[in-house]
Structures are given as C-alpha cells and as structure tokens.
Amino acid sequence: MTQIVTIRRARPDDAPFAVPLIQETIGHIGLVLTGAATDAEAEGVMTEFFARPGNRLSFQNVWIAQRSGEALGLLLGYAGADSGALDEPFREHLRGRNLPSDFLSEGLPGEWYLDTLAVTEAARGHGVGARLLQEAAAQASANGLERVGLLVEHGNRAARLYEREGFSVEGKRTLSGHVYDHMIRPAQNTAQ
Template sequence: MTESVTVRPARPDDAAFAVPLIQATIGHIGLALTGAATDAEAQGVMLEFFVRPGNRLSFQNVWIAERSGEALGFLLGYAGVDSEALDEPFREHLRGRNLPGNVVSEGQHGEWYVDTLAVTGAARGHGVGARLLQEAPAQATAQGLDRVGLLVEHGNRAAKLYLRQGFEVEAERVLGGHAYDHMIHRI
C-alpha cells in the first residue's frame, strides 16, 4: 500500500460499500435505529436512508477514504447541534412501523460529532482510520466548532486510535444498556 490515501465526500452510489460497514460497526445501534430484527434487514433500511439527504446516515455526512479508486473506509459525522433533526427521519420511520420512536441523539452541542468510523479488514493497520480522522477537525473548523466528539464503547480497541489522535475521555454515557466513553479532541 504505497500510494497515498485520499478522502472525498461520499456520493449516493457509495451506499453498497458504506452501508454494510456501517451496520457491522454500529451493530445493536443500527438495529434500534431502523427497528430491524437482523443485520440484513437493518442494511436494507439504511440503504434507503443513505441515498436521501437530511438524516444521520445520509451520504451528505460521509467521507470516503480510497486508494487508486478502491474504497477503504469512511467517516460519518455532523455538527452535534444537528443531531436531533438528523435523527427525526428515523423516529418517523420507527413510528410508521408502530414502534416507539425512541432514538437517542448522540452528538452534543458545540462539537462536530464522529458518528461512525470504519475501515475494511484489508485496510486496517495501514493508517486509513487515522487519515479519516484528520477530516473531522477540518469539518469542525469549517462549521465554526473547536472540538470533535465521539462515543466509543467500553472495550472497543478503536479507543487506542482515538487516544493516539489526541482524543481524551470527557465523560461516560450509557446508550441502549451499553457503556461508552465520550471522547473529545480539542482543535
């Protein structure tokens, strides 16, 4: 892997690459967000949302890392202040399925929120995740924000990457019965 990794904004046609990685990364959150019983069902719902603007999982909130035209991973993020509005389409989806529309918005006001970071198995350990994380402060700064935030589930080895990239644990949060560290990177 000698060529450099580039990062570009996602397009709707990136759905087939990004959506399976999203569900593989967020797991139980994806099931709750979509009201699905299986990963395959959740991916089907996410495919519909990915191509539409104005929701948490929209291509508009995704940056794709690639090398020589091959997608290697992605960063999904947005201004924390927008979390409630970006989650509303999922609440509507759940209510339309006669399920409670209990979607807990994760992003905090004052931060640019890294919702999901994922790298393909073959690209792990080659700096792709670190390269993607470099996009977060640039997006935060462009929106007048001075910090980047994310949640990492306790025991997730990605926490080491975040610490190396300058994130610090600010607090603990519990979502859906799972414990997470809320990590912040000040710009």
C-alpha cells in the same frame, strides 16, 4: 512507494460499500435506528436512508477514504447540534412501524460528532483510520466547531487509535442499554 490515501465526499451510489461497513461498525445502534431484527434488514433500511438527504446516515454526512480509486473506509459525521433533527427521520420511520422511537441522539452541541469511523478489514493498520480522523478535525474546523466528539463502547480497541490521535474520555453516556465513553479532542490537535 506508498500511495496516498485521499478523502472524497460520498455519493448515493456508494451505498453498497458504505452501508454494510456502517452496520458492521454500529451494530446494535443500527438495529435500534431502523427497528430491524437482523443486520441484513437494518442494511436494507439504511440503504434507503443513505440515498436521502437530511438524516444522520445520508451520503451527505459521509466521507470515503480511498487509494487509487479503491474505497478503504469511511467517516460519518455532522454538527452535534444537528443530531436531533438528523435523527427525526428515523424516529418517524419507527413510529410508522409502531415501534419505540424515544432513543437519545448521540451528538452534543458544540462538537462535530463523529458518528461512525469504519475501515475495511484489509486496510486496517495502514493509517486509514488516522487519515479519516484528520478529516473529522478538518470538518469540525470548517463548521466553526472547536472540538470533535465521539462515543466508543468501553473496551473497544479503537479507543487506542482515538487516544493516539489526541482524544480523551470526557464522560460516559448510556444509549439503548449500552455504556459508551464520550471522547473529545480539539479540532486543532495539539497531541501530534
């Protein structure tokens, strides 16, 4: 009998699980946001931000997928219209280090922006990502938004999961020198 994957809101003490998984997933973007030269340095900065409210990587914007109390993956997201305000603490951090702070915010108005979807290696291929995408749709609906949006680097295998879950490419966006497909789906998925 397969145990059910449940979703819960993250807490500040989830940082040791969440932060490395976020950085592993967002890579270059994490370095840009934090002004770090290495993943380890980025994780240190992200750990501080994770515990604080009011920024894009705050625990307040994270949901944890778990089975029998074991964390399996996470979803990080927020209303796209809030992207600029949620990025401002990172811009302030970069200005304080005399680093460029002119990066583009990712989310767009009118969508619930799925910033990061990450599943542990051991849990991949077992429906955890699909369950987290269902939670993203539920959050969009709960926030009065009719669609979920995300960015995925062209060629990323995760795009197949997104397509199976009803996402389609709406356009391309370039962030920090990398090209991403902007994918959207209705909050109420009609593809299933």
